[in-house]
Amino acid sequence: MDWLDRTSIIAIACLVTAAFVVTFLHRSDGAPTETPKTASRAPTSNLQLSEIKNQEKKIRNLMESQSLEQAERLAMKMILKYPDNGEPYMLLGDIYLRKQDVMKALNRYRDAVDRNPDYLDKKTPLFQGKKLKSVILEGLSELEKKVNSSDDDELGKDRKLIYYLQRRIAGACG
Amino acid sequence: MSRSFLIGIFFAVLVLLIVSCDSNPAKEPRTTARPKYKIGYMICNSEEDTLRRFRPLTAYLSAELGVDFEAVAIDTVEYTKHVDDLDFTHTNSLLYIIMQRFHGVEIIAGEKSGPLGSHTRGAIVTLAKSDIDSLADLRGKKMVFGPALGPVSYMSQMDILQKAGIDPENDLAFYAIPPGSFKHEKVIYGVLFGKYEAGAIPVGDLEKMSRDGRIDKDDFRVLAEGETIPYCNFARTQRVDDALAKRLEQALVGLKKRVTVEVDGEVVKVLERAEIDGYDAIKDSDFDIVREMAKRTNMPPYQEY
Numbered sequence: 121m122d123w124l125d126r127t128s129i130i131a132i133a134c135l136v137t138a139a140f141v142v143t144f145l146h147r148s149d150g151a152p153t154e155t156p157k158t159a160s161r162a163p164t165s166n167l168q169l170s171e172i173k174n175q176e177k178k179i180r181n182l183m184e185s186q187s188l189e190q191a192e193r194l195a196m197k198m199i200l201k202y203p204d205n206g207e208p209y210m211l212l213g214d215i216y217l218r219k220q221d222v223m224k225a226l227n228r229y230r231d232a233v234d235r236n237p238d239y240l241d242k243k244t245p246l247f248q249g250k251k252l253k254s255v256i257l258e259g260l261s262e263l264e265k266k267v268n269s270s271d272d273d274e275l276g277k278d279r280k281l282i283y284y285l286q287r288r289i290a291g292a293c294g
Numbered sequence: 295m296s297r298s299f300l301i302g303i304f305f306a307v308l309v310l311l312i313v314s315c316d317s318n319p320a321k322e323p324r325t326t327a328r329p330k331y332k333i334g335y336m337i338c339n340s341e342e343d344t345l346r347r348f349r350p351l352t353a354y355l356s357a358e359l360g361v362d363f364e365a366v367a368i369d370t371v372e373y374t375k376h377v378d379d380l381d382f383t384h385t386n387s388l389l390y391i392i393m394q395r396f397h398g399v400e401i402i403a404g405e406k407s408g409p410l411g412s413h414t415r416g417a418i419v420t421l422a423k424s425d426i427d428s429l430a431d432l433r434g435k436k437m438v439f440g441p442a443l444g445p446v447s448y449m450s451q452m453d454i455l456q457k458a459g460i461d462p463e464n465d466l467a468f469y470a471i472p473p474g475s476f477k478h479e480k481v482i483y484g485v486l487f488g489k490y491e492a493g494a495i496p497v498g499d500l501e502k503m504s505r506d507g508r509i510d511k512d513d514f515r516v517l518a519e520g521e522t523i524p525y526c527n528f529a530r531t532q533r534v535d536d537a538l539a540k541r542l543e544q545a546l547v548g549l550k551k552r553v554t555v556e557v558d559g560e561v562v563k564v565l566e567r568a569e570i571d572g573y574d575a576i577k578d579s580d581f582d583i584v585r586e587m588a589k590r591t592n593m594p595p596y597q598e599y
Contacts, residue, residue: 128300135307184375186599217396220598250532251398 170197172207179211185220191215206236210248222258223278229255229282233288240292249289256285330362330380331534334387340475341367348384350567354555358545359538370443381534382542387524387584388445388593395595398532402539402577403546405526408498412574414525415497416450419485422515426491429458429518437469438490439461440477443594445584447478450520451494452591458518482509492517495524503553523584524576546573566591 175198182191192215198208213228229252238244239252259282268273333352337344344367352365368376369513373389377397384405385393406411418437420426426435432455440447448471455462462469470490472480478499485493486509497519504511528546530539549572553564565572589596 125297125300128297128304132300132303134305136302139307139310152366154502188599214396217597221595245533247532248398250400251396254398 153290164281168202172202172205175252176207176211179215183215188215188219204235206232206234206239209235210239217255222255222262223281225255226259226281226285230285233285237288240289242293249292252285253289256289298499307500311515317465326358328360328362329502330364332364332366332379333382334366334368334376336383337369337475338384339478340515343475347568350555350557350564351563353557354549354564355542355545357555359541360598361538370441373443377531380491380531383531384526385529385582386443386445386526387581388443388449388588390445390529391581391584391588392526392595393529394581399529400539401576401578401581402528402530402543404524404580405528406571407526407569408501410498410522411571412524412527412576414446415522415524416446416454416520417495417497418451418454418492418517419482419500420489420492420517421485422513422545424445424491424515426515426517429455429460432460432492432517433465435491436467436489437492437494438481438484439445439471439494440481440496442471444496445523445587446496446520446525447481447494449593450523452589452593454518454520456591465565470508479508482514486513489578512545521583521587523587524580526570527576528573543575547575549573561589 131249154282175194179191179194179198182188182194192212195208195211195215198205198211202208209228209232213225215234216228229248231251233239236246238246239248241247242249247279259278263278263282265276333348333355335344335348338347345365349365352363353395356363363382366376366380370386370389371383373383374392374396377383377393377399380508383390383393383399390399390401394401406412408414418429418432427434442448452462455465460466465531469496470482471477474480478495481490481493481495482503484490497516500509500511500514500516503509528542530542549565551563551572552567554561555564556562585596592598
């Protein structure tokens with residue numbers, strides 16, 4: 121075998137390898153797409169997700185009919201049952217917002233976002249970034265009013281909470 | 295191995311490589327279906343009237359943006375229950391601030407109608423021949439309001455009464471909100487036919503009904519008018535893409551009176567059928583006046599129980 125024969129054999133081997141690689145890559149492209157992100161990053165079974173969804177619907181109906189105390193009780197029960205799921209905390213935040221307690225609402229939103237960053241990801245159906253931004257602005261406005269009432273301990277905690285949520289939103293895909 | 299054999303193998307593999315790049319049986323055939331979006335139209339007078347007015351606008355927006363918009367008519371009282379299933383909303387300014395606070399909805403455009411453009415005012419009216427000359431004379435009288443979630447058929451008038459030192463719960467003999475559809479018109483007829491001594495209406499309603507020949511506006515006297523506030527508007531929910539929202543805003547603001555669309559085999563002028571004059575760009579801060587009024591009158595989204 122001279123150099124031309126050897127070169128030809130090497131070239132053929134490379135082409136065969138390339139053909140296999142390309143075929144394999146195309147097969148991967150046609151594979152079913154990844155399943156969409158689940159509602160919670162915490163490991164939750166489909167049955168639990170279904171129960172959470174049903175409870176959420178029930179709580180939101182109570183909120184819409186102004187039965188906020190009952191809604192709050194149900195949301196608290198949900199937290200005991202699913203402490204690592206973000207949804208009960210998001211619901212509680214919404215309830216406290218309707219009760220006009222903005223800082224309490226922001227605390228619960230923080231808990232929700234810590235458990236499930238999807239609430240800040242615009243690409244997911246759970247995205248709540250715009251609502252959270254608006255409530256943060258309200259919280260900032262309340263904080264400014266508190267500056268005048270010189271309640272330093274409360275101020276410090278509230279300021280920290282708002283800055284934390286602002287950082288999370290700034291770093292998210294919202 | 296012979297050289298020609300090797301060359302033959304080389305070209306065979308090359309052809310195999312090229313062919314494997316082209317064929318991909320695992321891929322599904324591309325569809326040409328347009329994306330679908332829902333616009334929730336708050337029911338103004340009745341579901342039928344709302345869809346009659348806004349289906350041509352919806353068809354125009356579909357054609358303009360190259361997507362499929364579905365018009366859904368939703369009762370005012372039920373509206374916030376459905377907002378998370380919608381992509382775009384068409385509501386009054388009170389519903390907008392409620393959805394903005396509780397559901398992260400963002401304003402797109404204000405709807406122009408009448409001399410105040412995209413704004414309006416609420417008024418308290420009485421019959422011209424009545425002996426009620428001022429707000430103070432309303433004490434002990436019967437009054438009728440429009441829809442409770444109407445910014446200029448209820449909230450604005452509550453604000454007027456409170457500013458005048460009148461507590462509607464205690465100082466009026468009785469107040470009511472008509473049941474069913476066409477509430478705004480029922481308020482005017484309720485005053486006209488003497489069932490109530492005063493009524494709460496948007497300022498343009500007397501003019502409109504008078505133009506239609508249904509009433510004579512000189513039969514009425516306006517006792518007081520509220521602050522000028524934004525009124526009907528388009529907004530977007532959190533799930534809508536920024537680019538699509540911008541295109542919708544441009545399509546609305548650029549909509550001219552001469553634009554027509556075919557709906558159910560009929561060619562109609564979009565704005566004329568919607569009974570509006572067009573759309574204006576508007577900011578969220580323009581609604582701060584509505585927020586302040588809601589806080590003063592203990593209305594949602596600032597209602598305290």
